[in-house]
Amino acid sequence: MACYSDFAGQVRGKGFPARELEERWEKGVGWTPTNIMINCFGAIPATPWGASGDLTLRPDPAGDITLDFGDGAAPERFILGYVDALDGAPWSCCPRHYLRTALEELERDFGLRLRVAFEHEFTCLGFEPRLGAAYGQESIRQIGDLPEIILAALDRTGLEPDTFLPEYSPGQYEVTVRPALGMEAADRAVKLRQIVRAAAARKGWRATFAPILRSGGVGNGVHIHFSLEDAAGKPLSYDPQGPQGVSAVAAPFIAGVLAHGRALCTVTAPSVVSYERLRPNAWSASVTNLGKRDREALVRICPVSEKPGAAVARSFNFEYRAADAAATPHLALGALVRAGLHGLRAKASLPRAASVIEVAAMSEAERAANGIVALPKSLGEALDHLEGDPGTLMAGDMKAAYLMHKRGEAGQVAATGIDQLCGLYAQVY
DSSP: OEEEEOTTSOEEEEOOOGGGHHHHHHHOEEEOGGGGGOOTTSOOSOOSSTTOOOEEEEEEEEEEEEEOOSSSSOOEEEEEEEEEOTTSOBOTTOHHHHHHHHHHHHHHHHOOEEEEEEEEEEEEESSOOOTTOTTOHHHHHTTTTHHHHHHHHHHHTTOOEEEEEEOSSTTEEEEEEOOEEHHHHHHHHHHHHHHHHHHHHHTTOEEEOOSBSSTTSOBOOEEEEEEEEOTTOOBOSBOTTSGGGBOTTHHHHHHHHHHTHHHHHHHHSOSTTHHHHSSTTSSSOOBOOEEESOTTSSEEEOOOOOSTTOOOTTTOOEEEOSOOTTSOHHHHHHHHHHHHHHHHHHTOOOOOOOOHHHHHHSOHHHHHHTTOOBOOSSHHHHHHHHHHSOSSSOOHHHHHHHHHHHHHHHHHTTTSOHHHHHHHHHHHO
């Protein structure tokens, strides 16, 4: 199956006989512009193209993955790819092209690459989780060999598994893979979600990455860890003499991310219920602050070893915390890179790091001086910020289509109560 992760964070595409693969690398499969306007509920409230137009969905060898759990079921093979115009030019609304061009700009204009890891939380449904088992061995015991099934599949498919752990909420887990360069990292995130869902289904359960399962509950985040390096792989984010260890190279990139935080949420937290998670005192971001070891910061400076002689530069990284799995990884990372590029071009100054506790004690003038503002309280508010953004994060046909897509999603469920809405998103993601 040639496929891609679309505006709704859904993996869609077309299948073909494996014997045709060699010709399909170039020829691809037929695709239609309006397909990207299918929202997460399977509806198309609006589309710029109607029934018009034709495209090609072209599989990319780097996106190839085969899932074989060794249980006698037919192996599943899908290949992430690019959406092209019929003349072979990149389609303006293709999420993978969107990320690729941003990464190319970063390297061409500044000699920088981004090393990234997507950290996923999910909730396993279908059994009664033990109350009080947060972070506990009992929480792992309840799901039997599911961690081994998932980790083995990640390993076989080259995703380099890192950790699997029980999380805070009943039935909630976290799974991570090792960092990779930008495009590969985003591809890994798409593949990981499919592996986890497929593995849980084999146990008769359902894994959901939905941003939140009930109003006031604990949400499932996708934390995006990233660091900058040069073309030779030398890490460039750390400088022991810089503010909080942030190098002069990384400072304007991070400043750009913080400055565009409200518009970024439209792409990184793109569901109606995402904003039930982005609230104070929920271990997720609610303001555009830079924080050191603060798990409620929009961008967190992650901890590193303080032992004498520790090699800090390689492990020094930042964590963007206002993201969830309603977002397609290619769009989320592409928008983050574009915000960073804007900061680099503007030579933006890095605000001082301030924890959410410090932010709460600041006056309005102090917040303004540090560029700290509240994140959007709803998808509609976030969309307004993206619409008002002068093409920094998204422009042209993609911006118009994306805004139409997300406003259609919000409109479709405008009259739905929050508890029912959380249930719908739990089915989708």
